[in-house]
Amino acid sequence: MTKSIPASSIANPHFGKSYAFNLNQAHEELQDLVERVTIELELMNVAKELER
Structure with a gap:
């Protein structure tokens, strides 16, 4: 049986x-x-766009 360890580890x-x-x-x-x-931040940008 071989044990595999991810390279990231x-x-x-x-x-x-x-x-x-x-x-x-x-x-x-x-x-x-x-x-x-x-x-x-995305919601703030949408709110700013709606104000225009």
């Missing part, structure tokens, strides 16, 4: 570190925030 210097779970969680939260801000 090998290249990731944080893989297997004790803080990796917290780092991944923070990354997910940051991604959520970026998405929310992006949507809010």
Whole structure:
């Protein structure tokens, strides 16, 4: 039986570190925030267009 490890895991210097779970969680939260801000900016742009 062979074990397959994705190349992204090998290249990731944080893989297997004790803080990796917290780092991944923070990354997910940051991604959520970026998405929310992006949507809010798009809504602001639409509102500005409607004012014209």
